[in-house]
Amino acid sequence: MGDVRLIPLQESDREQFIRDNQEAFRYGAMEEFGLRDNxxxxxxxxxxxxxxxxxxxxxxxxxxxxxxxxxxxxxxxVEGEQGELELLFVSPSVHSKGLGYAAWCEVEKKFPQVKVWQTVTPYFEKRNIHFYVNRCGFHIVEFYNSHHPDPHDEDDAISDQFPEGMFRFEKRIK
Known part of the structure; x- marks a missing residue:
């Protein structure tokens, strides 16, 4: 596969990081819904x-x-023994090569003090759900939806964007 490393984001690369992130998420939505996505x-x-x-x-x-x-x-x-994966994306041109998993392994090495990791992903992101559960060892612990909203989504931004729901995952490190 090659040498996978994590390097801190430089301010000079911030704009490209944002564009690359949007491209990766857009690709996932288009793959799932096509052009009719809302x-x-x-x-x-x-x-x-x-x-x-x-x-x-x-x-x-x-x-x-x-x-x-x-x-x-x-x-x-990261706050003490608690960690949250806010974003993780890999360029669609290198999907299915183990790079996301290799990057996740680097995260765990970089933050060995974290005993509980959590993240969320929309209900339709089958690739993400497979990745977190089957590759990285996370467990689905909650399903946020209109009947069970995310208590941290104070302005309902996520609920409005994903009314069909979001999965919350946890990984406990022993």
Whole structure:
């Protein structure tokens, strides 16, 4: 596969990181729904610039590098033994090569103090659900929907965007 590493996001690469993230999420939605998708936040994007910027500004952002070339990115937040995977994306041109899993393994090595990781993904992201559960060892612990909203989604932004629901995952490290 090559040498997969995480390097801290540089300010000079921030704009490209945002574009690459939007491309990866857009690809997933188009793959699932085609052009008839109604889950886009802004201007044909499944994830808005504001959402990505908020994640970058509130967490630790990394570029996923393969043999020195950027192939994706991720953002995590860590507080003591708790960690949250805010974003993880791999360029569609390198899907299904194990790069996302290799990057996740690097996250676990980089933050060995974290005992519980969590993340969320929309109900329709079958690739993500498979990845988190079958590859990375997460468990689905909650399903946010109109009858059970995310208590952290105070302005209902996520609920409005994904009324069909979002899965919340946890991975407990022993």
């Amino acid at each position: 889950h886009f936040e802004e201007d044909g994007e499944i994830i808005s610039r504001e959402t990505i910027e908020k994640s970058i500004d509130g967490g630790l952002a990394f570029r996923i590098m393969l043999d020195g070339q950027p192939v994706g990115g991720l953002v995590v937040s």
